[in-house]
């Protein structure tokens with residue numbers, strides 16, 4: 133029998149995506165000024181970046197990047213264990229650990245890599261198990277595949293479901309893994325109950341707080357701190373630097389022994405070039421602002437409340453969320469795409485999020501709020517959302 137031809141295969145898949153309205157396109161940004169972006173020659177107000185605290189163009193952070201690049205150049209030169217570990221990396225790890233009150237941090241190239249590293253370095257036996265929330269980030273699911281152990285998923289935000297799945301796999305070492313704030317829904321995981329589940333079942337609890345750190349909790353320490361938990365209950369957690377902190381990279385925080393083990397054995401740590409030290413220097417400035425500038429969180433919270441009230445008044449189907457991630461459910465893909473296109477005509481950039489990123493029938497507009505927005509931006513956005521919903525063909529729109 134002839135082998136499947138890979139060109140034929142991808143052509144077939146592309147046709148399928150076309151038929152299902154699931155082709156994905158990239159848009160190109162040519163200029164950026166806060167939440168205003170020039171896309172394909174036209175200025176739009178974006179409600180889709182994860183720059184919740186408005187730190188990606190923060191003056192001091194940008195200056196720190198320029199200064200450090202002038203001194204150290206654009207790259208680290210090597211991986212951390214060879215000769216790429218710089219003082220700026222060391223300093224950033226220390227500042228983040230100090231901020232979140234964890235013993236130690238380890239800097240990774242990205243959150244995706246960090247998630248691969250944590251599971252690969254700890255779940256070493258085939259009989260080990262990783263138990264995960266159904267709506268966890270893709271990198272957490274891929275990580276289990278890479279680790280080669282059992283993956284079991286429980287219904288969204290269901291600690292009893294987690295216990296059932298942990299019980300089912302009796303013999304191996306176990307990790308219980310959850311997003312802190314769910315990236316497509318914006319809700320917060322029931323961390324205290326998950327901690328009890330993990331403790332009862334002798335599993336290690338790992339929280340990926342990509343969207344919580346900077347935004348939630350005292351000093352913006354994230355969803356773990358907001359749940360009044362710490363390293364004792366959550367021995368490992370992930371902070372990403374590309375969301376509220378406005379840059380790029382990630383830090384895994386944890387107990388000393390766990391972090392030491394990651395640094396010495398995790399392949400996605402060892403076999404990759406260290407983050408540019410200039411970027412690490414800029415991120416340390418971002419961290420100081422995220423920690424200190426309570427006004428950013430206060431303003432963000434006021435915008436979230438404004439959006440919630442206005443969407444309720446307009447009868448829009450908002451998913452329950454207190455975070456800056458505020459999804460509006462549209463149901464089928466075509467409605468989500470039509471609403472996104474109508475918003476763009478009105479000057480707003482709000483992409484439709486479709487399966488497989490979200491479950492079938494749960495296509496949505498994933499609206500994200502930022503301190504870069506003003507109250508008037510939110511008001512006009514909600515008015516245009518309602519107009520776009522009203523313009524949908526009958527029967528197809530759930531929004």
Ligand SMILES: *Cc1c(COP(=O)(O)O)cnc(C)c1O
Pocket residue numbers: 241242243244245247269271311315340342343372373374381382
């Ligand atoms: C964005 C994200 C990641 C990946 O982080 P990157 O630094 O962008 O690679 C991991 N987990 C969650 C929950 C995320 O939202």
